Amino acid sequence: MKYTKIIKNILIWIVIIIATVWVFFPFYWAIITSFKMPTVILTKPSLIPFLDFQPTLRNWEQEFGNRWPEISKGLGNSLIIAVGAALIAVTLGTMVGYGLARFRFNRWKNKDMTMWFLSQRFLPPIVTVIPFFVLMKNIGLMDNQLALILANATFTMPFAVLTMRDVFRELPKELEESAYVDGASPLTAFVQIALPLAAPAIAAAAVICFAFSWNEFLFALILTYKNAQPITVVIAGVEHTQGIQFWFVATRLLLAILPPTLLALTAQRYIVRGLTLGAVKG
């Protein structure tokens, strides 16, 4: 009995270790590739620094050197787009979420409105990209960060609506109700009582909207061609020069994934709830 238990535990840990290696390997690979000389990458498959190959800072020096203007512009555009989209999505989403959680709508049922916002996530982005392209061309927003802010705010709003609706439903109503007794308007009750209590959740929703806007590629590819290109489109450009340049893929990828992944770590408590659109509590 005791032995089988020990064996079982060992097996469980082996699986856990395999899973961890599986999750981390691509990150590890990107990191070591970014420190390899191009000649090493193309001639000698290697996995362990110092033992297998001699690490070099060459690729990073180039990225931060003569390639930096292009990359920093991409990162800057991504930042503008993701922050702008997250701000809009979370502002509107928090209001809608509060409205759905606190009030009863008769003509449109709350349930149906919630489903309507949720169903926006069911819409494949490819379906709206052509009209968006025509629209942005007509109103002169091509190659403008604003076009991508508008698009991404639309795509990520369901995350904010559903998360915030859920969070407000869990907040006790009593505080707001006592404010009503004192003559406060719903707007005051919302801003002065509910918002501060929900602040951590709002921040987490913003992180999710930020990350998905940062990572968006299709609309960015279609709606920008030069000045407003975010980092995802800049990354896609590495291919076209002389075949695929592993070393720059690695450095750029690391620069591009750092902001959303690190931010996501701060939103831990709300990730499951946010990504399942409030269906599963984390």
Add this chain to the structure above:
Amino acid sequence: MQAKSRYKYLFVVPGIIWVLAFTIFPLLYSLRLSFFNARLGKPETFAGLNNYIRAFGDYRAWDTFGQTLFFVSFSVFFTVSIGLGLALLFNRPMPGRQIFRSLFTMPMFVAPIALGYLGLTIFHEEVGAVNTVLRAMGMVNLPRWFSDVWTARMAVVLVDTWQWTPFCFLVLLAGLQSLPEEVYEAAFLDTSSSWDIFRYVTLPLLSPVLFTVTILRLVEAFKILDIPFSLTSGGPGAATQSYSFFIYLTGLRNFNTGYASALSYILLFVMLIISSFFFSRLRKNFEE
């Protein structure tokens, strides 16, 4: 409370108008476009149902749709089943579980387009990581990942699986942890077989969460575009083009916007059918 009812629209109307403006309006526009012979920069002529008829006779539409189904079914199956397995393993007191959970969120937040290019280096036939490991293990006929149709498709599935297994894992783990302990205590009195407990206690109790995860994955997987775009560029030939990829090529590379809109509407219709199976159950999540 009368005052409240006047104010309540203030909260929801801005969001509704926003979504109407940026979703419904584009959808209506492309619905109209789907009935026209439209090419960017050329005069449009009315085409009636021609674009739709053409789509049903277009082998590329069928092929890419089939490939999408392949990606969707394998990716959903792998992510949900591996995620469930891991969630069951991690659902026990263990040191550093919080750290594991945190770190496992990272793949979901990697831009898929970047991941595809990274995959290109990982699956590279000569110097990629996967073949390096396989060679070290003594394999002689190394897979030519991007030259063979099925290995290229598998590579797409594997990359997508890597990215979204942690999502299923985290959601299912959260689901497992919310199950009532008393039920397990009672179950342990009846049987000591962990399989029986899984089969007759855990699985039924977990099924709503399992259902939600599967749908969300299904819906997301149908959108697949970034990973084939970067990982395989749709190749070899068109073997890894997804349906979205095909629409992209038709509408935005060849600028055949009318036909692309019709193709989009077919996709939208398929999504509607799929989601209609789930809407009523999903709607139950939102009890008032």
